[in-house]
Amino acid sequence: MNKGFIESFFGYIGRVCIFLWAIIVKLYYLPRSFRLILEQIVHMGIGSMPIVIFTSFFAGMVTAYQASFQAGDYMPDAYLGMAVAKAFMIELAPLLTGLIVAGRVSSSLAAEIGTMRVTEQIDALESLAIDPIRYLAMPRFIAGIIVLPLLTGLSLFIAFFGGGICSIFIFDVKPIVYIEGLRMQYYPHELWGGLLKAFCFGFVISLMGTYYGFMTEGGAEGVGKAATKAVVSASILILFFDLFISWIVF
Amino acid sequence: MIKIENLYKSFNDLEVLKGLTLNVEVGETVTVIGRSGCGKSVLLKHIIGLLTPDMGDIWVDGKNVKMLSKSELYKLRLNIGVVFQGSALLDFLSVWENVALGLTENQKITVDKAKEVVRQKLSLVELEGVENKRISELSGGMKKRVAIARALAVDPIYILYDEPTTALDPITARTINELILSLKRKLRITGIVVTHDMESAFYVADRIAMLHDGKIIFDGTPTEVQTTDNKIVQNFVKGGGQY
Numbered sequence: 001m002n003k004g005f006i007e008s009f010f011g012y013i014g015r016v017c018i019f020l021w022a023i024i025v026k027l028y029y030l031p032r033s034f035r036l037i038l039e040q041i042v043h044m045g046i047g048s049m050p051i052v053i054f055t056s057f058f059a060g061m062v063t064a065y066q067a068s069f070q071a072g073d074y075m076p077d078a079y080l081g082m083a084v085a086k087a088f089m090i091e092l093a094p095l096l097t098g099l100i101v102a103g104r105v106s107s108s109l110a111a112e113i114g115t116m117r118v119t120e121q122i123d124a125l126e127s128l129a130i131d132p133i134r135y136l137a138m139p140r141f142i143a144g145i146i147v148l149p150l151l152t153g154l155s156l157f158i159a160f161f162g163g164g165i166c167s168i169f170i171f172d173v174k175p176i177v178y179i180e181g182l183r184m185q186y187y188p189h190e191l192w193g194g195l196l197k198a199f200c201f202g203f204v205i206s207l208m209g210t211y212y213g214f215m216t217e218g219g220a221e222g223v224g225k226a227a228t229k230a231v232v233s234a235s236i237l238i239l240f241f242d243l244f245i246s247w248i249v250f
Numbered sequence: 251m252i253k254i255e256n257l258y259k260s261f262n263d264l265e266v267l268k269g270l271t272l273n274v275e276v277g278e279t280v281t282v283i284g285r286s287g288c289g290k291s292v293l294l295k296h297i298i299g300l301l302t303p304d305m306g307d308i309w310v311d312g313k314n315v316k317m318l319s320k321s322e323l324y325k326l327r328l329n330i331g332v333v334f335q336g337s338a339l340l341d342f343l344s345v346w347e348n349v350a351l352g353l354t355e356n357q358k359i360t361v362d363k364a365k366e367v368v369r370q371k372l373s374l375v376e377l378e379g380v381e382n383k384r385i386s387e388l389s390g391g392m393k394k395r396v397a398i399a400r401a402l403a404v405d406p407i408y409i410l411y412d413e414p415t416t417a418l419d420p421i422t423a424r425t426i427n428e429l430i431l432s433l434k435r436k437l438r439i440t441g442i443v444v445t446h447d448m449e450s451a452f453y454v455a456d457r458i459a460m461l462h463d464g465k466i467i468f469d470g471t472p473t474e475v476q477t478t479d480n481k482i483v484q485n486f487v488k489g490g491g492q493y
Binding site for chain 2: 112116119120121123124125126127128129130131135
């Protein structure tokens, strides 16, 4: 393999790890940054809710429809609920939410912090004796970790609802049968595994967004590149963690 | 006192500062003039420790900036107010939150007390009743005033202005110059003003230093600047001579 590629790859990993460590060290100031974290939770969470609700509702309906279409008459009605529950709990809810939030939040974090970098707002914070990692990166990082599992929970609920609408109105499944299907063969570790994925996705989304924001150079072009890199790298890492956690947990 | 000794700084292969030496005495305002890109802003960033010199030292109140730990550097920065070129106000905060930032993040202070300080500082820069406005609602001149108020909020000993009149119309630029001068007289703060606006330089300076080719090639009073034989200084002051 090309030596230059290896050097730049491990250099990149090293820089991300150093940046992550700088955030971890600032966790000491967590109580002091409570208000900033809360603001970011509201900003990321409330802002992402409409798109998560919309996507999850339709994805839930499509999952129920496809399950019924693929299985035809061979599958009992109750299994429709189970198919939606299993698919969303272990895979679709965290992955869909992760990818949607990566597109929305990671790019927004990189663009916001990147603009602050190129307009000297981060230098201004330094000049006011305020650590920008503590003031900007750490609250966003913590907010991302908290928000993703919450949004995944919401996605799960909405998808069950969407799947139910499809099952009840298109396939004439009785509501009680659908709900019974959701509960069928439920294993708690499937829910926790999904939420663990969401936690890791929140970790990479906020890490990549803040990292590329802080590394922004140049002007508007640099900000655009930072936002693109943040989304692409967060999406790749989400897929990697999805496989890794599935392998560990299930 | 700020003492800069033999400062060298390069970015990749580009040598920006090549042995810059400058002293700023307590209470005086020194204007550093020079062409765009000659390293004036780089000099300011070295004074507050945002950049580390390749060689040379910066002494602020007898402390060598490059030898300070992060916490010591932050303590020192509380004594230095900085007004950035583009104002550098945090656009997700209101005016009062911007001005109070250095206080609320570094001191245990109640919101009421912080608001009182903000009102005082805004009145000092002749800007009242804008506390709750967003930054996007302000004009360029108002942003500069808010940036000055923010720099003054922690009662600094030194204030550094980076191109305070750039991108402002001549009338607003003049009011900012008057403001810098009146603050100097009222508060007796030691100041460094980096500019290529000669009107501003002559108006606010006790001493003018010209930065050229990485070094201070001239250091004198505004009168000495106007009477010097130094061709580079003359050329700069007269805007490159005749067309």
